[in-house]
Amino acid sequence: MKKVIGMKRNDGRKPEDFRELEIEAGVLENATGSARVRMGRTIAVAGVYGPREMFPRRLQNPEKATLQLRYTMAPFSTDERVRPGLSRRGKEISMVSGKAVEAAIFLDDFPKASIDVFVDIIQADAGTRTAAINAAAVALADAGVPMRDMVSSVAVGKIDGTYVVDLAGKEEDASACDLPIAYMPNQDKITLLQMDGDISKEDLKKMLELAKDAARKIHKVQVEALKKRWLK
Amino acid sequence: MKVQDEFVRKLASQDKRADGRKMDEMRKVTVDTKPIEKAEGCALVTIGKTKVIAGVKLGVGEPFSDRPDEGVLMSNAEFSPIASPELEPGPPSIESVELARVVDRGIRESGAIDVKKLCIKKGEKVWMVYVDVNILDDFGNLQDAAALAASAALDTAVFPKLDKENNVDLYAPKTKNKLPVKFRPVSCSFHKVGDKLLLDPTKDEEKAASARLTIATRDDGNLCAIQKGGDVGFTADEINKAAEISVKVGKEMRKLLK
Numbered sequence: 001m002k003k004v005i006g007m008k009r010n011d012g013r014k015p016e017d018f019r020e021l022e023i024e025a026g027v028l029e030n031a032t033g034s035a036r037v038r039m040g041r042t043i044a045v046a047g048v049y050g051p052r053e054m055f056p057r058r059l060q061n062p063e064k065a066t067l068q069l070r071y072t073m074a075p076f077s078t079d080e081r082v083r084p085g086l087s088r089r090g091k092e093i094s095m096v097s098g099k100a101v102e103a104a105i106f107l108d109d110f111p112k113a114s115i116d117v118f119v120d121i122i123q124a125d126a127g128t129r130t131a132a133i134n135a136a137a138v139a140l141a142d143a144g145v146p147m148r149d150m151v152s153s154v155a156v157g158k159i160d161g162t163y164v165v166d167l168a169g170k171e172e173d174a175s176a177c178d179l180p181i182a183y184m185p186n187q188d189k190i191t192l193l194q195m196d197g198d199i200s201k202e203d204l205k206k207m208l209e210l211a212k213d214a215a216r217k218i219h220k221v222q223v224e225a226l227k228k229r230w231l232k
Numbered sequence: 233m234k235v236q237d238e239f240v241r242k243l244a245s246q247d248k249r250a251d252g253r254k255m256d257e258m259r260k261v262t263v264d265t266k267p268i269e270k271a272e273g274c275a276l277v278t279i280g281k282t283k284v285i286a287g288v289k290l291g292v293g294e295p296f297s298d299r300p301d302e303g304v305l306m307s308n309a310e311f312s313p314i315a316s317p318e319l320e321p322g323p324p325s326i327e328s329v330e331l332a333r334v335v336d337r338g339i340r341e342s343g344a345i346d347v348k349k350l351c352i353k354k355g356e357k358v359w360m361v362y363v364d365v366n367i368l369d370d371f372g373n374l375q376d377a378a379a380l381a382a383s384a385a386l387d388t389a390v391f392p393k394l395d396k397e398n399n400v401d402l403y404a405p406k407t408k409n410k411l412p413v414k415f416r417p418v419s420c421s422f423h424k425v426g427d428k429l430l431l432d433p434t435k436d437e438e439k440a441a442s443a444r445l446t447i448a449t450r451d452d453g454n455l456c457a458i459q460k461g462g463d464v465g466f467t468a469d470e471i472n473k474a475a476e477i478s479v480k481v482g483k484e485m486r487k488l489l490k
Contacts, residue, residue, distance in 0.1 A: 028283070028314065028368060028369045029281050029369055029371070030315060030316050030317060030369050030370060030371070031314065031369075034314075041268075041269065041270070043268065045314070045368065046314075047314035047315075049313075049317050052317075070313065070321050072310075072312065074285070074287060074310075074364065074366050075287065075289065075308065075310075075362065075364035076268075076270070076271035076274065076286075076287020076288065076289050076362075076364050077268075077270060077271075077287070078270060079270060079402040080289075080291070080400075080402060081289035081291060081362050081364075084308060084310050084324075084364065085323070086321075116313070118312060118313050118314035118321075119314075120312055120314055120366060120368070122267070122268060122285065122366075123268040123269070123270050123271075124270070125270070
């Protein structure tokens, strides 16, 4: 599949552009904090409960809070129906995404507590884990959880020798690799890094720079969403 | 909480509700039928602050051997822990199974979908219709929100394209052919607080209630599913009155479906 030719992509984006990004904070009322993120056709809704007492008690950590993130895809979110329930893939993404946002949180402030983040993917069109992390980070901030930084996430790929940011839909199949990162822009730390594919170490260097640049722009949109919700 | 329950019961005994509604009055209901594109049909329904999203997916599968020329309908509900602080992750709870089954019966027993029209090749291939309801925010009366969302999603659902071997062509755009929907069942739930029946209960009213009754109705005003729950019983008069209200309110709610 060679639909990405030169500088033009399927949806008219330039290689370094991420998809149309829409973030809204405070979309749910029961949750302590919540956010809805739309990256192109990928839609994630995140809800945060806590910090609250952790059950069962034997799992409590007396030194700091425990962050638990649960990523699930709605059965109707994809072309082919996904079976409900936690899959192996879901478990892994839950774990790595949880760790990605955990790095930004002052967990020491809440010993024994749990902070529960639930992310529902309502529509999946590639990049669901990056959308999930972006939504989770905004929802955590919306919940008032003390954080040392925002966490912004985006994936980079390489199609026909061109580095492309935020792979969408069928681009993911066409790409030689898929490298999602989560990034704390002010700390300048990468908190999630995965890659599958075939790249050189020079590729990696350039792709990380590209991803960080895009993440910094996503960070601005996240902050705007929070300002819109809280500064009135 | 006991104090809260007593408050709700005291109000109900005076024919009052905490949010000022009448006993047989719904909260504000909204239906958005195109929140996403990937599902064959989809609807986001809110009743007050309660929020659910239902999606329809169509696949091709084998028919049941005793019904070789009929499509298969499956409904499922997920109580995602995102919806309420009281929910925990884990396998489907008994409540979510009951909720899905009542929605399922409403659709199946009403003959909402003409399953004979879902046959592709007799005995070999039929359409499988999956209706999945995800609960996003629980402020009471998930049952009616789920039933309405399922109906709205089915009502807008279109078939995907088939390839030469009669399998779903995932890369082709969907057709414009709509699902053969005959009826759009809508349910009304009543919770018994003291000796009063409260339509469309809030979370607090659900907690204070001793029993509940859900009645699903069709476009033609007939009933298609009933479910009674809770610890105490209903008199026949109460049930008849509830049925009457269900038909009337169901008609109003159906106006929100286009």
